[in-house]
Amino acid sequence: MTSEALTAAIAQFANARGYLAAASIGLPTKDTVDALTADLASWRAADRDPQGYDEVIERTRASYARLVAVDPSVVAIGSQTSVMTSLIAESAPEGAEVVVADGDFSSIIFPFQSRPGITVRAVPLAALADGTWLVVFSLVQSSTGAIADVASVLEAAAAHDVLTFCDTTQAAGVLPVPASLFDITVCHSYKWLCAPRGVAFLTLSARVRPLLRAGQAGWYAGDDVWASCYGPDMRLAGDARRFDVSPAWQAWIGAEPAIALFAGLDIAEVWEFTSGLGDALCEALGIPQQHQAIVTWPDPEGEHLRTLIAAGIRVSGRAGRLRAAFHLWNDLSDVEAVVEALGRSRVVEPVSTGGRHRAARSNGARPRG
Numbered sequence: 418m419t420s421e422a423l424t425a426a427i428a429q430f431a432n433a434r435g436y437l438a439a440a441s442i443g444l445p446t447k448d449t450v451d452a453l454t455a456d457l458a459s460w461r462a463a464d465r466d467p468q469g470y471d472e473v474i475e476r477t478r479a480s481y482a483r484l485v486a487v488d489p490s491v492v493a494i495g496s497q498t499s500v501m502t503s504l505i506a507e508s509a510p511e512g513a514e515v516v517v518a519d520g521d522f523s524s525i526i527f528p529f530q531s532r533p534g535i536t537v538r539a540v541p542l543a544a545l546a547d548g549t550w551l552v553v554f555s556l557v558q559s560s561t562g563a564i565a566d567v568a569s570v571l572e573a574a575a576a577h578d579v580l581t582f583c584d585t586t587q588a589a590g591v592l593p594v595p596a597s598l599f600d601i602t603v604c605h606s607y608k609w610l611c612a613p614r615g616v617a618f619l620t621l622s623a624r625v626r627p628l629l630r631a632g633q634a635g636w637y638a639g640d641d642v643w644a645s646c647y648g649p650d651m652r653l654a655g656d657a658r659r660f661d662v663s664p665a666w667q668a669w670i671g672a673e674p675a676i677a678l679f680a681g682l683d684i685a686e687v688w689e690f691t692s693g694l695g696d697a698l699c700e701a702l703g704i705p706q707q708h709q710a711i712v713t714w715p716d717p718e719g720e721h722l723r724t725l726i727a728a729g730i731r732v733s734g735r736a737g738r739l740r741a742a743f744h745l746w747n748d749l750s751d752v753e754a755v756v757e758a759l760g761r762s763r764v765v766e767p768v769s770t771g772g773r774h775r776a777a778r779s780n781g782a783r784p785r786g
Contacts, residue, residue: 422682423690423745429678430746435730435754440559440587440711440742443611448674453613456670468643470666477673481606481618484680485589485596493619493660496668498586498603499524500633501619504660505551505582505601506532508629513550516579518542520736522559525584525603529553551580556594557587560736562695562711564592571598580625590679591710591744592688600625609744610679612672615665621657629660637663687745694743694752701756713738721759728758 419427429446436444445453459465474494482489495501506528509515515529519539529537535550542558542565552574554565565583574581582601585594590609596602600622606612621629631638631653638661639645640652653659679687691710699706704714716722716739725732725739730751733740741755 419690420683420686423686426678426682427745433746434750435728436746437741437743437751437755438731438733439591439609439744440562440740441608441733442614443590443608443744444746445613445671446611446675446678448678449611449613449671452674453667453671456667460667467666470664470669471642473673474664474669477616477669477676478618480673480677480680481604484676484684485585485594485602485604485620487596487620490656490658491620491622493621493657494664495617495619495660495662496615496665497524498584498605498617499528500662501603501617501660502582503528503531504619504629504631504633506535507632509535509550511535514538515550516540516552518554518558518565520558520560521553521555522584522586525553525555525582549579551582553582553584555584555587557585557592557709557711559587560738560740561713562587562707562709562740562742564588564709567598587711590687591684591691593684596620597622606672606676610672610676612675613668615668616672616676619657619660621660626657631659633662634659635663637661690745691743691747694747694749695741697749698741698743698752698755701752702759710744711740711742713740715739725755725758728754730754730758 429448430444433444456465478492478494479489482492502525509529509532511534514536516538517526517529519541526537529535542554542563552570554570556565556567557563571581580600583599585596585602585604586608588594588609589604590611602620603617605617607614607616634651634653636642636645638653638659640654645652688710692708695709695712696706698712702714715737716734717737719734721739722732722734743751
């Protein structure tokens, strides 16, 4: 049975039949829309000041920390994963080697490639093993939805005393993410966490923090934020806040209820729900089950992409593949709509040999009709 918390979370989203694009951009919750609307009204009425956003930001930081099972003191805030990655790249020692996953998202590769004096080596996702300083990868690959073999990466990194950097942007909110497993994680929240763009997080282990230079330090990184507006006297926060960048206030207003919502869910249940729908689609299309919330298949000419978009089904195409992403607003009617649009006559229903299909329906999937 679907938990009360998951049922309530599903109800937070407007009827979004045919929207299979959470991997590109999530949809706002009702509470996020209400919070942003109220904040804009207060701003217009001259009833807002910068200090008033601080508590919102700290509550949101705490919610994110709860979601990824770390203490808020190890969470820094920012607005873009590439900017946060640049902080790590600029702190790499001269001559360091950084191993990245071939074909991974550019925001966690380009900053290292742009840094002179270090070597960047790309290897297949399944071969992430050794490096002299840092191994960098996404927990869930953007182009394929493939999930990294975290246990193997961590085992190899420990054997070679290598730092680990994991981008959880395509995972947090849909797949359980224990951030403490990694030295560094980055996450932008506008996809599966359904927050406005401009709210991102960085988590840092105790062993990596002393190795990093606060090269983006500003007033919001100060130990006392509002006493740090003017230099040259600089007293940075003693914890991960020393790597904060000043927030885009309105974005955080929208992020607070969204991230609190996901922090209150059993994310394993969310994964069962979404990956169950993904497997139902694979079964209907006659392709191997992927056991993922993001289902992809080859579409090099974009024929399926154009067909589905023309049918009012929002999907995306990446690296020559069609990408369909299932989140809380989806159900089996979305699977059926894809099948129908692609000219398949078979209607998807749970089958006796497909336990994951049954889970998709019992966990709140709502067939059309």
